[in-house]
Amino acid sequence: MSTVAFITARGLFGRRRALLLLPLPILLVGLALLCRAYDVSPDQWGRAVIVGLGLTVVLPVVALIVGTGVLGSEVDDGTIVHILTKPLPRRDIILAKYAVAATVTTVVSAVPLFLTGLLAGSAKLGAALAVASLVGALAYSALFLLFSLLSRRPVLVGLVYILVWEGLLGNFVSGTKVLAVGQYVVTITDKIAPTTMIESSVGLTTALVMSAVFIVLGTIAAINRLGSFSLAGETS
Amino acid sequence: MSEAGVIHDIGYQRYRGPRLGRLALQQALYVQGLRAAFGLGRSAKAKIFPWLVAGIMLLVAVILAAIRSQTGQVIFTYMQFADQMSLLIIFFVAIVAPQLVSRDLRSNTLPLYFSRPLRAADYVLAKYAAMTTSMWLLLGVPQFIMFLGAAFTTKDGFRGVWNELGDLVPGLGYSLLWALMFAGIGLLVASFTGKQAFAAGGIVAVFMMTTPIFGVFMSLPSTTANSLAGLTSPMFLIAGVGQWLGGGADAEWDLGRFGPIYGIEAFCLIVSCVLLLLARYRKVASL
Numbered sequence: 001m002s003t004v005a006f007i008t009a010r011g012l013f014g015r016r017r018a019l020l021l022l023p024l025p026i027l028l029v030g031l032a033l034l035c036r037a038y039d040v041s042p043d044q045w046g047r048a049v050i051v052g053l054g055l056t057v058v059l060p061v062v063a064l065i066v067g068t069g070v071l072g073s074e075v076d077d078g079t080i081v082h083i084l085t086k087p088l089p090r091r092d093i094i095l096a097k098y099a100v101a102a103t104v105t106t107v108v109s110a111v112p113l114f115l116t117g118l119l120a121g122s123a124k125l126g127a128a129l130a131v132a133s134l135v136g137a138l139a140y141s142a143l144f145l146l147f148s149l150l151s152r153r154p155v156l157v158g159l160v161y162i163l164v165w166e167g168l169l170g171n172f173v174s175g176t177k178v179l180a181v182g183q184y185v186v187t188i189t190d191k192i193a194p195t196t197m198i199e200s201s202v203g204l205t206t207a208l209v210m211s212a213v214f215i216v217l218g219t220i221a222a223i224n225r226l227g228s229f230s231l232a233g234e235t236s
Numbered sequence: 237m238s239e240a241g242v243i244h245d246i247g248y249q250r251y252r253g254p255r256l257g258r259l260a261l262q263q264a265l266y267v268q269g270l271r272a273a274f275g276l277g278r279s280a281k282a283k284i285f286p287w288l289v290a291g292i293m294l295l296v297a298v299i300l301a302a303i304r305s306q307t308g309q310v311i312f313t314y315m316q317f318a319d320q321m322s323l324l325i326i327f328f329v330a331i332v333a334p335q336l337v338s339r340d341l342r343s344n345t346l347p348l349y350f351s352r353p354l355r356a357a358d359y360v361l362a363k364y365a366a367m368t369t370s371m372w373l374l375l376g377v378p379q380f381i382m383f384l385g386a387a388f389t390t391k392d393g394f395r396g397v398w399n400e401l402g403d404l405v406p407g408l409g410y411s412l413l414w415a416l417m418f419a420g421i422g423l424l425v426a427s428f429t430g431k432q433a434f435a436a437g438g439i440v441a442v443f444m445m446t447t448p449i450f451g452v453f454m455s456l457p458s459t460t461a462n463s464l465a466g467l468t469s470p471m472f473l474i475a476g477v478g479q480w481l482g483g484g485a486d487a488e489w490d491l492g493r494f495g496p497i498y499g500i501e502a503f504c505l506i507v508s509c510v511l512l513l514l515a516r517y518r519k520v521a522s523l
Contacts, residue, residue: 020438027445031452038456048451057444065437072433155433156285159330159440163323164292 004083004096008070012104021065021104024058025112032119042120046197050116050129055185059109059136060162066104067144068154070097075148080229090226098145098219105137121195128192136185139211142218143181149225177201184211261354262362269366273332285331289324290374296321297378301385314379314407315478318414321375322471325418326443328374333422334435336363341430346517356517364510367419368412375411379404410478417470417502418443420509427516447471454489463492467501477502 031053035045074080083093110130117126143161148154166180177183184207187200191207200207274290275283300311312320340346349359383404390396425442426435446469453465466472466489480495491498 020434024441024445027449031449035452035455038458040455040457044455045452048448048455052451053445053448057441057448061437061441061444065434065441068433068437073431076431076433152281153285153432155436156331159327159436160285160288163327163440167323 002096004088004093005100007083008097008100009104011073012066012069012100021062021108024062025108028054028058028112029115029119032116036119043196046120046195050113050120051186051198054109054113054116054129055133055136055189056166056182058112059105059133059185060140060166060182062108063101063105063137063140064144064155064158064162066108067101067141068148068158070101070148071145072148072154075152084229090229091223094145094219094223094226098141098222101141101145102138105141106134109133109137117193120197122193125189125193125195128189131192132185132188135188135208135211136181139181139184139214139218142215142222146218146222146225149222149229174201178206178210181211181214183207258353258355258358261352262358265349265354265359265362266366266369269336269363270369272335273366273370282335286328289328289331293321293324293374293378294381297381298385301382304382305385305389314382314403315410315482317379317382317407318375318411319471319475325371325375325414326440328371329418329422329443330436330439332367332370333419333426333439334432336367337423337427338430338432338435341427342432357514360510360513360517364419364423364513367423368415371415371419372408372412375414376408379407379411406482410474413474413477413502416506417474417509420506420513421470424509424513424516427513443470459490459492463490463494464497465489466491466498470505473498473502473505 028049031045031049035042035049071080074083084090110133113129113133114126117123117129144154144158147157147161151157165176166182169176170180170182183200183202186198187202187204187207188211190198190200191204202210271277272282274286297317300317303309303311318325340349346359350356383400386400387397390400392399421442422439425438429435429438449468450465450472453461453468456462466476476491476495476498479491480498
């Protein structure tokens with residue numbers, strides 16, 4: 001199991017590919033520093049940076065790239081066969097890959113968000129953002145891992161989820177907010193460290209329970225799906 | 237064909253008919269790219285995503301036209317339509333740009349293409365033209381539906397239709413600007429990787445992460461920074477150009493005296509994307 005995790009991590013970071021993940025967090029912290037340097041009140045820029053960039057772009061996009069990268073690229077290349085033919089339970093394969101995806105996403109998004117929160121307000125806000133992005137990373141990773149087993153084009157399915165479901169429908173139809181990971185992240189941040197910058201629209205219990213549902217159901221569905229996984233030929 | 241180019245002559249009959257030149261190759265690539273953008277001539281799976289986007293946009297246009305014809309209320313103008321649909325446009329770019337260029341990199345078809353009289357520039361321009369056309373159709377057809385809805389229910393007779401046409405034409409030009417800009421950036425990002433998944437993620441990351449910068453610059457205390465805020469993001473850059481050329485009737489933010497800068501940057505961005513694409517395809521062997 002640890003070997004699977006090691007191979008997955010190397011697949012993500014090997015050959016300088018990890019550098020692709022750097023611009024987003026750097027931009028986030030850089031903007032926060034810029035605003036601090038101009039002495040702008042955090043009430044004015046906090047929403048744009050923390051919610052607009054951090055929670056609705058950096059976290060989901062990093063989770064999407066990493067979450068579909070751990071399994072989707074192996075399905076795409078056909079190298080998944082090498083892992084599937086080893087005498088490992090499918091559950092262990094999924095759990096190892098899920099752990100890598102969630103860890104990488106958490107590190108890449110929680111650290112810059114913590115720094116941004118620190119610059120925007122207090123260490124408490126930073127910690128709240130870090131905790132919320134941990135929950136968000138777990139939920140998003142489970143979801144995108146599942147997508148990469150359900151579809152041959154997981155990134156596009158994930159983009160439909162992020163752009164259309166959370167982005168477009170979330171603005172016009174409030175009912176979808178109960179089923180959007182992004183809203184849970186915002187809510188958890190808001191409940192730990194209430195500020196004027198962040199407004200939550202679902203309850204804390206809903207957020208926590210639904211995050212757990214996403215994590216558990218996503219992982220179980222992914223294990224099930226990999227259990228009966230068949231390698232199709234090149235399509236479309 | 238000169239006989240000097242023949243390596244082995246094993247006696248087959250030679251082709252003596254007319255040979256189509258670069259122009260025909262370019263045209264073929266263009267048509268193929270345009271069809272591939274909408275998944276035409278490919279399996280049903282390849283049609284899902286482009287037609288999902290196109291379907292939503294057509295649906296919105298029909299709804300807008302219906303509301304306009306029933307109540308006379310204008311919810312989005314032709315220009316606002318493109319701005320409001322920006323997320324879907326980004327998604328469309330993320331679908332189509334990897335289809336057009338990453339697939340060729342992945343399946344190593346480029347050496348085959350370039351063994352013909354086709355040049356790298358022809359390839360790039362054909363792909364760029366195909367992508368631009370597909371995006372322009374994506375925006376223009378819904379705008380035309382909105383126009384039809386307005387034109388058939390106008391109460392001022394022919395003059396009403398003429399006025400409406402006067403609104404539609406700048407709207408279509410604005411859509412073309414969107415198409416040129418987003419096609420250039422999208423193709424450029426996609427041309428760096430053969431993996432469609434990474435290309436799609438990269439494109440979305442580029443567009444999504446530039447948008448909030450606009451909000452940050454807007455919140456800075458300096459009015460110069462506020463006026464220049466739109467320069468940081470392709471989407472707001474286009475909106476700024478639209479505002480500068482359109483007189484700024486529905487200004488989201490004040491351009492100040494920097495309108496021309498928006499025009500210059502938009503032009504430079506489009507040109508540099510195409511130039512970078514051309515530079516990118518100068519050496520294809522070293523992928």
